[in-house]
Amino acid sequence: MSYKTIIVNLAVDADPDPTVKLSAAMAARFEAQLIGFAAADIPPLVATEKGFVYEGGVMETRRRELEKRLATLRNTFERLVPASIASRWMQCVHTPTHALVAAARSADLIVTANGRGDDPFRMLDVGSLVLGAGRPVLLAADNAEHLSGKTILVAWKDGREARRAVTDALPFLTRAGQVVVATMAGEPGADIRASLADILLFLKAHDVSARTEVLLGEPGGHQLVEFAHMIGADVIVSGCYGHSRLREWAFGGITRTLMSEGGITRILSN
Template sequence: MSYKSIIVNLAVDSSPSPIVKVGIELAERFGARLIGLAAADVPPLVATGDGMVYEGEIMQIQRTEIEKRLAELRAEFERLVPDSITSEWGQAVCSPTRFLGVSARAADLIVTAGDTGDNVFRAVDLGSLALGAGRPILVTGSNVEHVRAQTVLVAWKDTREARRAISDALPILAKASEVVVVTIDPERDDSIRDSLADVAVFLEHHGILPRTELITSQGDGDKLLIFARSIHADLIVSGAYGHSRLREWAFGGVTRTLLEESEINRFMSY
């Protein structure tokens, strides 16, 4: 298994260089096609306190500005990607989360920065993307230009999501120098230890020799991040846990913490 098509998301309000460099490095590592995508949307009509509505000319100006920025991002993407990598470009004036989600059907992996802002018309909603794309999401730390994935922490929980994440991450895990499978269990349950052992055997059959760790603590994301930093992990692999609630995503504690993390790279599957 390998990644043969990788999407890299260029946010309209961020410098494209760091995330494109990550995409280039991954495409070279796995011999993959690199797909550059960018999108932003014009906010809907808004009524003011005076009863006026922004429309017509103002919305057209906003659309023109977006199209200009998308053209700039395309030019920068094409300038940075070397001829040795097969690449293509896609852009749209629409929700960036929706555009990435739809485009995910043509890729094995989506790569995006985690610090692109909170404006849903101009930045990806990471939670919605992770739970809706049907593909693994690699979220980079702030201004990261290289995802070496030399020391990888696998956050294990005996769930469908975690099993999917480990399977999706196999190409990365196979190239790592160290893989540490970690679970948090305050009660030292024997079944948890058994599940850790099974994961280790699974990875060994794929040529990966991990070590396992059991953290006897309450299951919160802060403990996981503290441990990740203690082993100098440069990537955390985890399942994404959440559900839709009145058109918004409600997340479990660990997933929420990882989505808010800004330093360590995260690989998430649902």
């Protein structure tokens, strides 16, 4: 298994260079086609002293500014991606999350950086992307230009999401020097040991040598991230939203912690 097509999302309000360099290096590693992607939209309402109104002139000005920014991102992408890598560009004036979910049907892997801000017309909602794209999402560490993937931590909880994440991450796992499968539990019972043994057998069948760890105590995302740093992992592989998404966001949740952790690259699946 390998990634044949990678799509990289460039946020309109962020520096694109690190994400482009990171994704280009991955495309070279996997001999994959690289698709550069950027999208944003113009809010249909404009605030004035009289309230919110439709203002065609203002919207047209904003559209021209947006198209100019998209052209700049395209130039950056084409400048930074080596000619040896097969590549193409996609852009649209649309909300980024909806546009990228649609574009993801043509790719094996989505690469994006952590978003900053909450403007749905300009910022990607990573949670909605993971839920809707049907593709693994590689959420790059802040300003990361390279990804070695030498040590990978798999966050294991026996369920559909974690099983999907392990399968989706196989191209990275087969190239890693060390893979650690860790689960969090108050008590390491027989069912936990059995599920860990089975996932090791699955990985071995795909030529991945791995070891397991049981992290005792109350499960939490911060504990997982601390353990990743302790073993020197530069990638965390995790399934997302093992509970309902409403519960995850209301009570914190491991998913929410991983999405907000910018110090390490994460591969997220649902």
